[in-house]
Amino acid sequence: MATEAQEAAKIEQLAHANPDEIEVAAGREKEQLEGWIPSLASEAETREALEKAFDYRGDITITRKDGTKVEGYLFDRRSGATLESSYARVIPTNSPEKVNVAYSDIAALAFSGRDTAAGKTFEAWVKKYWEKKAAGEKNIQIEPEKLD
Amino acid sequence: MAVPVSQAWTVASYVLKQKLKGRKRYPLVLMLEPLFRCNLACAGCGKIQYPAHILKAELTPEECFKAVEECGTPMVAIPGGEPLLHPKMPEIVAGLVARKKYVYMCTNALLLKEKLHLFKPSKYLSFSVHVDGQKEHHDFAVCREGGHDIAMEGVRAAVAAGFRVTTNTTLFDGADPNSVRRHFDELMSAGVESMMVSPGYTYDKAPDQKHFLGRARSKKLFRAILSNRKKSWQFNASPMFMEFLMGKKDLKCTPWGMPTFSIFGWQKPCYLLQDGYADTFRELMETVEWSNYGTESGNPRCANCMVHSGYEASGVNYTFGSLKGMLETARAMFFGSYKDNGAMKLLNEWKPAQHGPLVQIAAAQQSNELQGVSGD
Ligand code: SF4
Numbered sequence: 273m274a275t276e277a278q279e280a281a282k283i284e285q286l287a288h289a290n291p292d293e294i295e296v297a298a299g300r301e302k303e304q305l306e307g308w309i310p311s312l313a314s315e316a317e318t319r320e321a322l323e324k325a326f327d328y329r330g331d332i333t334i335t336r337k338d339g340t341k342v343e344g345y346l347f348d349r350r351s352g353a354t355l356e357s358s359y360a361r362v363i364p365t366n367s368p369e370k371v372n373v374a375y376s377d378i379a380a381l382a383f384s385g386r387d388t389a390a391g392k393t394f395e396a397w398v399k400k401y402w403e404k405k406a407a408g409e410k411n412i413q414i415e416p417e418k419l420d
Numbered sequence: 421m422a423v424p425v426s427q428a429w430t431v432a433s434y435v436l437k438q439k440l441k442g443r444k445r446y447p448l449v450l451m452l453e454p455l456f457r458c459n460l461a462c463a464g465c466g467k468i469q470y471p472a473h474i475l476k477a478e479l480t481p482e483e484c485f486k487a488v489e490e491c492g493t494p495m496v497a498i499p500g501g502e503p504l505l506h507p508k509m510p511e512i513v514a515g516l517v518a519r520k521k522y523v524y525m526c527t528n529a530l531l532l533k534e535k536l537h538l539f540k541p542s543k544y545l546s547f548s549v550h551v552d553g554q555k556e557h558h559d560f561a562v563c564r565e566g567g568h569d570i571a572m573e574g575v576r577a578a579v580a581a582g583f584r585v586t587t588n589t590t591l592f593d594g595a596d597p598n599s600v601r602r603h604f605d606e607l608m609s610a611g612v613e614s615m616m617v618s619p620g621y622t623y624d625k626a627p628d629q630k631h632f633l634g635r636a637r638s639k640k641l642f643r644a645i646l647s648n649r650k651k652s653w654q655f656n657a658s659p660m661f662m663e664f665l666m667g668k669k670d671l672k673c674t675p676w677g678m679p680t681f682s683i684f685g686w687q688k689p690c691y692l693l694q695d696g697y698a699d700t701f702r703e704l705m706e707t708v709e710w711s712n713y714g715t716e717s718g719n720p721r722c723a724n725c726m727v728h729s730g731y732e733a734s735g736v737n738y739t740f741g742s743l744k745g746m747l748e749t750a751r752a753m754f755f756g757s758y759k760d761n762g763a764m765k766l767l768n769e770w771k772p773a774q775h776g777p778l779v780q781i782a783a784a785q786q787s788n789e790l791q792g793v794s795g796d
Contacts, residue, residue, distance in 0.1 A: 278624070282720035291715050295637040296593050297622050297724035299629025326696075329469040329625055345474050347684045348697045361697075363683075365473050389469040394628035397463060397563050413564035414461040419472045 275323055278303060306330060306387040312378065315355060321381055322349050322360055331365060331385025336377045343384065344371070388417075422614035422654045424543050424584075427495075427522050434494045435740045445676045445705060448733040449524075450493045451691045453682035454479040454512060455501040460528050462562045464592050464631070466623025468501065475501075477683045481511045487681040488521060490701040497524040497548070497678070499691075504531040510538040517544040524548040526588060528562065532574030536581055546584035546613065549575050553589060553596075554603045561592070572610060579611035586656045589617045593631040597644035597770055604653050614656035617645070618728035619665070621692045624721075634724050635715075639667030644770060647763030649756065657728065659752035660745070661735030665726060666758070669738075673714035673722065677733020679704060689713050691729040693721055 281298035310321035344364035552561035558568035642665035685697035698704035
């Protein structure tokens with residue numbers, strides 16, 4: 273679930289126009305979350321940080337209160353009435369088994385992996401395209417990332 | 421007829437059965453995503469941005485069959501990622517065909533020609549090839565020069581081998597309706613059975629965040645494209661959904677109409693939005709607060725959505741919801757050329773987009789050829 277700050281452009285647009293009258297829909301402001309280590313001092317901070325972790329398209333690292341760590345992709349979170357009944361759901365980097373971690377067990381959270389949704393703008397592709405074209409290159413493309 | 425009679429009959433009887441059972445919410449098509457990795461990196465796609473260990477993960481054939489049985493839809497679409505990268509895709513497709521599911525395997529067709537021999541033609545199987553427009557437009561959308569030619573080679577090879585082939589075209593701001601109409605001509609003459617067209621969705625993870633169509637522009641664009649329709653064009657979409665795209669009909673989103681199952685589980689609430697995952701189909705249906713979704717909900721993430729996966733089922737529901745719906749659909753199917761002088765004017769006066777150099781070049785070349793548009 274995106275936070276209101278992340279959806280600000282769309283919310284602002286809708287404050288002034290009926291959805292049926294919008295010509296170009298607002299996109300999303302990208303937040304720089306890579307490398308972020310949020311403070312989890314209060315319940316509100318913990319919940320907000322885990323919402324952002326759910327929205328983040330890179331791996332995160334959770335340090336439990338017993339010192340053990342889970343590094344992986346946080347693909348879901350279940351928000352309950354208390355931190356004990358709320359939990360993060362992670363697919364670890366080294367195993368396909370889904371792991372649940374109660375919010376109340378989390379001592380630290382780090383946005384440790386690279387944000388895979390960052391930095392590849394459409395404008396950058398167009399610019400690169402013309403540079404390569406000018407250099408006489410053929411079959412120009414954005415390559416999907418190598419997985420190994 | 422855009423789909424075989426047996427398929428139309430299967431779908432109609434499924435929908436009527438759900439209605440007779442008094443089911444308020446029932447799915448129409450399962451969107452099965454067996455993997456997220458892809459051999460393209462399109463600017464408008466928000467589906468492939470994941471860490472490498474997630475992109476390498478895949479659903480097993482057994483997981484796919486279990487999901488199909490849980491959900492019970494007569495049709496299964498297999499998007500992704502690129503399904504042809506899944507080593508067990510032939511086994512998955514064969515298993516679904518054996519279960520008499522109508523399968524639409526969505527592919528960018530880069531690998532279609534070379535993998536075709538791994539599949540068997542069947543009335544239950546259609547390759548749904550993603551082609552986003554004429555050569556320049558498609559190459560631009562998929563950020564790969566030459567992508568269009570390879571995809572069309574795949575289309576022709578599949579048609580020649582006796583497969584059902586449909587196409588899927590997603591349009592973003594900057595789409596040129598005249599070119600889209602020529603694109604339809606090209607697709608039909610390549611022998612495709614039918615075509616699907618939809619506006620893109622504002623994926624918040626997509627690299628391009630500036631060219632998403634708003635509803636007003638979508639309706640203008642689709643009115644220009646789909647009015648004054650040629651007899652040769654066959655569409656693989658409900659006539660009511662297409663009227664919705666043209667701004668002729670109001671439909672409310674049916675977010676449960678095309679539920680999505682992937683390595684994460686059942687996606688809440690729909691194919692486009694990710695608000696979490698349920699472990700079973702039943703849990704999905706029971707735990708999502710459905711009133712929070714759809715344009716009328718006020719949810720900003722739904723505000724501009726007119727996408728096929730949210731509204732096709734609404735069109736089908738409209739058809740089967742009343743005698744009026746059935747009559748309107750029958751009229752659209754048999755007499756729906758949608759003659760519209762205003763739309764013709766829109767087409768003739770359409771200004772090419774200003775933001776994409778590739779598109780501008782294509783549009784500038786083509787505008788010289790534009791002498792108005794006529795039906796068949
Ligand atoms: S309006 Fe679109 S994004 Fe929103 S729930 Fe419906 S299909 Fe999903």
